[in-house]
Amino acid sequence: MxxxxxxxxxxxxxxxxxxxxxxxxxxxxxxxxxxxxxxxxxxxxxxxxxxxxxxxxxxxxxxxxxxxxxxxxxxxxxxxxxxxDHQTNKYHVADAVVSEKKDQKQENKQQYNITEYPQNIAPFKLGIPALDVFPVKLWSRLSASILREASTTQLSYPDPQGLFSLREDLARYLVMSRGINCTPDQIFISAGYCASLTLIMQSLFKIGDIGWFEEPGYHIARSYLQHIGMKLTPIEVDSHGIVVKQGEKVAPKARFALVTPTHQSPTNVSLTLARRIELLDWADSNQSWIIEDDYDGEFRYQGRPLPALKSLDKHERVIYCGTMSKALFPALRLSYIVVPKSQIAQFYSVAKIISNQSSIWQQEITHRFIHDGHFARHLRKMRNLYRQRRQYLIDAIVHNLSEIFEIQMQSGGMHIVVKIINGQSSKQFAAVANQNGFGLESLDEWSMNSSNKQILMLGFTNIKNEAIADQYCKQLREISSKMLILNE
The missing domain is CATH 1.10.10.10 (Winged helix-like DNA-binding domain superfamily/Winged helix DNA-binding domain)
Structure with missing residues (x-):
């Protein structure tokens, strides 16, 4: 927390x-x-x-x-x-009062059983949580319990914002874990990150609007925004995060900036406090919007956890995007956004039309998972596990690939960034490795312009032990050796 x-x-x-x-x-x-x-x-x-x-x-x-x-x-x-105040549990949305009774059930005494999860994940694949330790049996029991208790009221059209009790859970979680003071009426639940972006774009922007986009940056979001007609201006990312001064120079009147401040995607650098203030000042003075993608902010392995950029948002210019894909599992297709109070009615009117939230049953299960304390325990377990698996990969790289890879150490995230130091092309290396069954990625794939940097990203969350990490790195060393011979 x-x-x-x-x-x-x-x-x-x-x-x-x-x-x-x-x-x-x-x-x-x-x-x-x-x-x-x-x-x-x-x-x-x-x-x-x-x-x-x-x-x-x-x-x-x-x-x-x-x-x-x-x-x-x-x-x-x-x-x-x-x-x-007796009105605390009532929230107003677009002049309609929405209220639900508090669920005060006794503590769930089910054990936190961990089970194997069948998977077909390429080694070093990015953005996939440790599915092998997800408590599938517990999730199944909660699912069965909720379906048995289902009432006819749950069969009608759901609230456009999402399940109220889940939004309450998320509001409490955000104030404690990410430093964001918000209420359930500010939260909108969507079926994945692109669904969240759809709601944001249709609520605030029009086709052809200009936005800052991190360079390099999350390529799926970039492709989606370009597909729906947004004009993206690449803004360089350095060791302090997005270079705000460059953005002010090349696109000072941009309508929005999409950023990943806690762990920049994909470089893993954190946006410094000075840059955060610069970015917030720009948004306030220009009346632009900041879209904060906090995709894996829960996972930090050194020092104290960083607060979300939204926690500094005094002028209400930040729209916060969170997801359960990294904290729980991607197939859940459950994400959420936190909007400024002044924009609730606008977002609500759009949410009613597009109806892009996740299944109400999955929301119910997620609510029970959080409410009964399983989510907090799961996150603690994952942090410790990822810290260990990250070290497995670091040690294996140092032992097997020290003449090929230079690790670019960062304090958080779900993957490791390395620089190729033997002159090989990162793009070619990734292509050959992936032809041999791996899932690593080159930084070039995340850039709008050619980066000319020999950078690779290697996910570590599904590396189960030291032996597996060592085996994978030995295979990468063999691939590198064969490539050098072929290129002579």
């Missing part, structure tokens, strides 16, 4: 955590009976001592705001209902 604590501030860290929980309770983001992270889990997330979190929790318990229930965990106390 992400709580915006500042180690340089005069306020003690335990007091910052304490104050953050108070804010969440007062503004309704934290509700009665909701389970909160364990002391150990939150201390690990924030990279602080357990005593710091324990002291904050003890203060909250002494005030009657938290209740410790032993092995079951720590929960928001029932008494917070008395200090929250």
């Amino acid at each position: 992400f709580l915006q604590i500042d180690t340089a501030a005069n306020t003690p860290l335990y007091l910052q955590v304490y104050q953050r929980f108070h804010e969440g309770i007062n503004n309704g983001q934290l509700q009665a009976f909701q389970r909160i992270p364990s002391i150990r889990a939150l201390a690990s997330e924030l990279n602080v001592a357990r005593g710091t979190i324990e002291l904050a929790y003890q203060l909250l318990i002494s005030e009657g705001l938290l209740v410790a229930k032993g092995a079951k965990g720590t929960f928001i106390a029932q008494s917070v209902k008395n200090i929250q």
Whole structure:
């Protein structure tokens, strides 16, 4: 979980955590009976001592705001209902009041069983989570339970914004994990990232509008936006992220900028605070929009997690895009956006027309998965697993490919970036390797203009152990040797 604590501030860290929980309770983001992270889990997330979190929790318990229930965990106390406005659970959308009762079911006691997941994933394939450890049996049990409990009200046309209870879950998750203060009425659920882009484009833009696009950048989004008639201006990405000054020079009046600030796709660099402020200032002064794609912001392996760009959005110019494809699995086809309050009615009117949200049953299952605490546990497991699998690949590259690859180390993401240092073409290397069953990609494929950089991307999330990583890298070394012989 992400709580915006500042180690340089005069306020003690335990007091910052304490104050953050108070804010969440007062503004309704934290509700009665909701389970909160364990002391150990939150201390690990924030990279602080357990005593710091324990002291904050003890203060909250002494005030009657938290209740410790032993092995079951720590929960928001029932008494917070008395200090929250009775209208907290009602949200207005386009002058229509939408409300649902809170689900206060008892804690789900099902075990978090991990099962093998059949897959046919090419080695080093990008953007695919570790499907071999996804809790398929648990997901199946939740699915069966939801279908058994289905009522006739669930058979009608769904809310254009998506399932209300899931949007509540996402709002709580975003305020805690990504630093985004939002309410369920700001969230719209879609059937995948391109569906989210469809809703954004039809709500705010028209064919021929100019937008900044990271160079290199996510090629699927680029192809889609060009397909629907947007004019994209490539803006260079350096070690600090998108070069805002270049964008202001070549396309100062662009209507939007699509960025991946937490882990730039595909270079994995993080947008620095100075660049974030520059970008936000440009959007505010030009009345342009920033589309923030936070595709794998949950996965960071060094230091504290970075807040989303949206958390700094004082002028409401950022539209935040999240997805469950990386955190859960791609076939779920469930993504979501957070829109400024001033744009809710506009987005709602478009959402009613295009009806591009994911299956209501998948939304129900995802809600139950989050609500019962499985999602938080799954993310913690995945972070630890990816940290380990990332190291397997790094060690194998160092041991087998040190004369061919130079690792471009970054602190997060789901793939490793390497530079070919023996003079071979990255584009040709990727083509030959993929003909031999691999799934790595060259940076050239992600660029609108030829990058002339010998850069490859190698996904590590499905590398199960050291032996497999070593085997793959030995095969890449053999491919490199054969290519050198053929090119002589």
